[in-house]
Amino acid sequence: xxxxxxxxxxxxxxxxTVVEAHGRLDSTTAKEFGDRLAALVQxxxxxxxxxxxxxxxxxxxxxxxxxxxxxxxxQKQGKLALCGVTGEVRRLFEIGSFLDQFLICPTQADGIGKxxx
Amino acid sequence: MPDRSLISSQAPSxxxxxxxxxxxxxxxxELVEGFGAGHALSNxxxxxxxxxxxxxxxxxxxxxxxxxxxxxxxxxxxxxxxGVEVIVEDDGKPFDPLAVATPRPRSETEVGGVGLHFVRSLxxxxxxxxxxxxxxxxxxxxxxxxxx
Numbered sequence: 291x292x293x294x295x296x297x298x299x300x301x302x303x304x305x306x307t308v309v310e311a312h313g314r315l316d317s318t319t320a321k322e323f324g325d326r327l328a329a330l331v332q333x334x335x336x337x338x339x340x341x342x343x344x345x346x347x348x349x350x351x352x353x354x355x356x357x358x359x360x361x362x363x364x365q366k367q368g369k370l371a372l373c374g375v376t377g378e379v380r381r382l383f384e385i386g387s388f389l390d391q392f393l394i395c396p397t398q399a400d401g402i403g404k405x406x407x
Numbered sequence: 408m409p410d411r412s413l414i415s416s417q418a419p420s421x422x423x424x425x426x427x428x429x430x431x432x433x434x435x436x437e438l439v440e441g442f443g444a445g446h447a448l449s450n451x452x453x454x455x456x457x458x459x460x461x462x463x464x465x466x467x468x469x470x471x472x473x474x475x476x477x478x479x480x481x482x483x484x485x486x487x488x489x490g491v492e493v494i495v496e497d498d499g500k501p502f503d504p505l506a507v508a509t510p511r512p513r514s515e516t517e518v519g520g521v522g523l524h525f526v527r528s529l530x531x532x533x534x535x536x537x538x539x540x541x542x543x544x545x546x547x548x549x550x551x552x553x554x555x
Contacts, residue, residue, distance in 0.1 A: 295433055295436075314436065314457070316432070316436070316457070316458075316461045317429050317432050317461050317464070317465040317468075318429060318430055318432050318433045318436070346450075346454065346457075347454045347457060347458050348458075349457075349458045349461040349462055349465070349522070349525065350462060350465075350521045350522035350525060351461065351465060351522075353521065378450065378451060378454045382454075382458065382525070385524070385525060385528045385529070386521050386524065386525065
């Protein structure tokens with residue numbers, strides 16, 4: 291992949307923050323990725339939808355950051371929803387038995403709807 | 408098992424030496440992407456190689472060394488009719504990843520053991536040997552007919 295190794299695109303839709311992640315979520319990108327998500331949680335964003343549809347793959351370093359972010363959001367009485375968990379990324383969630391650790395929605399719109407309930 | 412059971416010595420291959428620094432893994436990822444594109448490997452195979460190498464190299468860099476010196480890690484890739492072969496050599500502490508048990512029960516943020524579980528699940532064959540001061544890990548990813 292010639293594109294940047296990792297990129298986050300954020301958009302605030304009223305009370306919900308949508309973060310689109312691009313690239314790879316691995317040992318070289320996990321810290322930057324986790325720091326940004328932690329900053330959003332610390333800033334009081336209570337509802338975060340993280341779209342993984344443009345992520346090529348997630349290694350255990352990346353899953354660790356997702357689990358930490360999920361816990362941090364819960365501790366702040368917030369919620370994290372994942373969407374775009376398809377293809378190779380979904381297979382990695384399955385292999386690692388991570389599917390039941392997260393709120394996973396098919397699309398951004400589903401995630402936003404779920405977090406507004 | 409002979410070292411080259413799947414890959415002949417004339418097989419197309421490439422290699423890279425990286426330092427024991429986490430950001431160096433990106434160079435390996437780029438090598439895999441280029442190798443994969445050059446040999447028309449499927450995305451599934453490229454992901455398997457990249458995730459496995461990320462896990463193996465992260466382990467070596469995180470836990471392999473008692474000093475703070477720079478160490479080289481060698482990564483070799485080769486392709487033959489049997490599949491893709493990956494060899495990783497480091498001069499860190501003796502560590503046989505195949506001897507590590509299945510993942511521990513995990514807490515909310517604990518992924519201990521999952522990395523090697525990924526390697527075992529994504530690759531078809533794993534062999535470890537210690538040769539003098541060198542850990543040598545050999546991984547094989549078989550290629551299906553519909554791959555690539």
